[in-house]
Amino acid sequence: MPIDPVCGMEVSEDTGLKVEYSGKVYYFCSPGCKAEFEANPEKYIRMEGMKDHHHSHGGHGHSHNRHHMGGCHH
Numbered sequence: 001m002p003i004d005p006v007c008g009m010e011v012s013e014d015t016g017l018k019v020e021y022s023g024k025v026y027y028f029c030s031p032g033c034k035a036e037f038e039a040n041p042e043k044y045i046r047m048e049g050m051k052d053h054h055h056s057h058g059g060h061g062h063s064h065n066r067h068h069m070g071g072c073h074h
């Protein structure tokens with residue numbers, strides 16, 4: 001089963017949603033993914049090669065001090 005390079009899911013070859021790019025054929029789960037790939041193929045091709053991209057920028061950037069007081073009205 002080929003892998004949709006955009007969303008990473010397995011797709012069937014008979015959907016007809018395929019794009020040939022630099023000598024390789026890529027298959028897609030939906031026209032949306034196909035369009036996404038066509039808009040930016042380099043991005044997705046590069047992703048395929050480097051499966052583990054661990055960007056560890058020291059410390060995590062999101063703060064947990066969100067005090068929502070009375071945020072939900074029913």
Ligand SMILES: [Zn+2]
Pocket residue numbers: 004006007008009028029030033
């Ligand atoms: Zn997809």
